[in-house]
Amino acid sequence: MKILVINGSPKGNKSNTYQLTTAFLAGMREGAQETEEKMEVEELQINRLDIHPCLGCFSCWNKTPGTCCIQDDMGEVIGKLLWADVTIWSFPLYYYTVPGALKNLIDRQLPMVLPFMVENETQTGNGSHPSRYDMSGKRTVVISTCGFYTAEGNYDGVYSLFDHEYGRDGYTAIFCGQGELFRVPEVSQRTKEYLNHVKTAGKEYFAGGILSETRDRLEELLYPKEIFETWADMSWGIEKPDGEKESDALLFTRQMAALYRKESFRGKEQVLEMYYTDIDECYQIVMGSEESHVVTDGSLTATTRIETPLSVWRSIAAGEIRGDEALLKQLYRVKGDFQLMLDWDDYFGGAGGGTERESVCRQESGGKMHVPTKETNMNIMLIPWMAFWIFVGINREIGSLVSIGACVLVPLFYYQHKKTVYDVVSAALAAGFSMAALLGADERIVLPLSYLSFGMMWTVSCFNKIPLTAHYSMNAYHGEDALRNPLFVKTNWILTLLWGILYLLTPVWTWFLMGTGVKSYIGAINSVLPILMGIFTVWFQKWYPAKVARGE
Ligand SMILES: Cc1cc2nc3c(=O)[nH]c(=O)nc-3n(C[C@H](O)[C@H](O)[C@H](O)COP(=O)(O)O)c2cc1C
CATH class of the missing domain: 3.30.1050.10 (SCP2 sterol-binding domain)
Structure with missing residues (x-):
């Protein structure tokens, strides 16, 4: 696929709009790589081209058909327009239309059409000139940013121009308000997010057309108006x-x-x-x-x-x-x-303004559904252990069966929640201990061993980049992004280690107490410390980051 980019911003590579165009091209390139299709890109920067205004002499129609009397860079531009399969027009909105230099270039396309007048049903208005060349199969993309908060209502001049030229549904448009934000580093979190959507749009365009979900995203304001x-x-x-x-x-x-x-x-x-x-x-x-x-x-x-x-x-x-x-x-x-x-x-935060959908993106085809992301849930990891510790304590045979049942049902939670490795390990270990209890293994060995395994799982996770609790508590701290927060990870590391140590020690007194008269109260006794530890956890996860923040 041969792609021509015409950057109509006088700012050249520093253009806000050009960032959108570059993202769109990156998406197209990704599409080309995946399909192993060859993609060639040519770029024309209006600020480097020597293009004079049209003289209106019509010599390109009568004296030298197809050739303009002005000797400048427009000949090269026409050559590239004829070469390209896809032309991307990239420009800022100037006084509700295209910048003057770009308008000159557009006017100078006159040699590309024949003087005769015909009705063209795909174009708007009355009357048009047929193309001198075979332009069938060529596609057009129009990308533009403007300075007002929304593109809505500000692009009628641009629509009018391109509707006449290519037909109402003959091109794909991405028009974005708040264009000046693309050069402001302080809001780059939001603009990068938008540029990612533009990239996705490029990839989808390469495959046929921008999907409706992506178009919805492109139509979101960068920030609310006020x-x-x-x-x-x-x-x-x-x-x-x-x-x-x-x-x-x-x-x-x-x-x-x-903000x-x-x-x-x-x-x-x-x-x-x-x-x-x-x-x-x-x-x-x-x-x-x-x-x-x-x-x-x-x-x-x-x-x-x-x-x-x-x-x-x-x-x-x-x-x-x-x-x-x-x-x-x-x-x-x-x-x-x-x-x-x-x-x-x-x-x-960055992703503001998401509720109002007022900027503009128009194109030919439609799309797909948004799939919500799932969250992890610590209860899924705890349920198999709780079932084992509570029910096997009450009745060994029935309790073991109930506990095995709980482990077997764990996968059902994954319809609603995201799975972690600790959910899977927990269900497997608790099922194993329940089976051992069912087969008559010594309770004084099985129960302490289960606590030991539980404690090992927590402690070993501290050697991973992300400790166990972080996988679950991240939901309350902006999801997976929290895992890139070193303070969050460190807080969770300390908590995971403390919980791990508690459960590495629990088997010691459990084994000892099981040989005494308080054996039947072991479940209650082993609940006291986790409850206290839970209260400590709630306090610590607020106190520790605040302490670090105070510089203490
Ligand atoms: C001469 C001039 C006229 C402009 N006219 C408009 C306009 O009519 N409507 C608008 O929303 N923004 C207008 N703007 C703002 C630009 O469209 C906006 O800053 C755009 O993001 C610049 O894009 P660029 O960096 O790609 O050149 C104008 C800017 C200039 C310099």
Whole structure:
């Protein structure tokens, strides 16, 4: 497949739109690799081409049919347009239409058509000129970004132009609002997510057409209107009434505040204090039910205070370093309520604006269903053990059968939940111990051995990159992303080790107590410590990250 990209942005490679186009091409390339189809790409940058405006002399129709009288780069462009199977027009929206230089290029396609007038049913309007060349089978993609919060309603000029040229359903369009965000590192988490969808669109386009699920994603706003507009207005630099320009740190804090998502309001106003240690400036972001605003006189009591060099926080915001990693390295400190940090993504996170679907993506074909992702569940790992410890204690034969039954039924949970290796190992071990009990093995050996195996499973998992508890507690901390958070992993590592040690020790007193008169109370006795440990776990997983954050 031969692909021609015409980058119509005067900014060349620095164009916002070009990022979308590059992502789309990357997707197409992936499609080509998978099908082992050859893909050739030619790119034309409008800012490097010498293309003069059309003189309107019609000499390309009468004096020198098919050849323009102007000697510039347009001859090469026409050659490439005829060569390509797919032409991708990439450009910013300028005054509700294409940039002037690109319009010149479009006008200069006149030699490609014949002077005769015909009705073309696929194109809009009345009257058209037939092509001088065989253009059948060629495909067209139009990719554009604009500066307003949405593409909706702003592209009628562009639609009109391309509808006339290629027919209403004769091309695929991806039009995206908030285009300037693609050059802002602080929101790169969100723009990268969008670019990934564009890449998927490219791959699907290569295979035939963009699927409806991907189109839905492309139609989501990058950020909700109010957030984007406040943010964008401030990005030009705010003038105080007396004309003095506000400090960089204050502007940065205001932009951060603008990203606040009021839907995450937890019923109580919070004050996030940002103290920039390197420049000794302090600002407070008030996070309310309707909006956020910045207080500059430090007059409020902070809910949470972040002490950080401005450069560090900028790097975190730009995604150059992970916030959690920087915290563990003590590049910044957090004082006060640490919960705000745990909920950071909800308050200021990347994937905003997902509910409004107002930007524009138009194309010919349709698509497939969205499959929700499954979560792990610690109960699936615990049920086989609980069944064994409780029921075999009550009645050896019936209890063993009940316990085996519980292990056999475990796979049913996987319809709803994600499986972990610990779920599988637990079901296998508990079934094995139940079988041993059923076959008459000595209870004084089997029960302590089961605790030992349980403890071993927890302890051994500490030698893996991700300890056992992290596989389950990640659900409450933004899923698998939590596994990349070193502080989260370390907290879970400590907890997993403590639980492992508890269960490595449990068989010792279990074996001893089983030889005494309290044998029948062993189940109750062995429940006390885990209950206390559970209470400790709940406390520790909040206390430890907060302690590290305070820099202690
Ligand atoms: C001269 C000019 C005119 C513009 N006109 C519009 C417009 O009519 N509507 C809009 O939403 N954005 C408009 N913009 C904003 C650009 O479309 C937006 O910044 C785009 O993301 C730039 O893309 P690029 O980096 O690919 O050139 C205009 C920008 C310039 C410089």
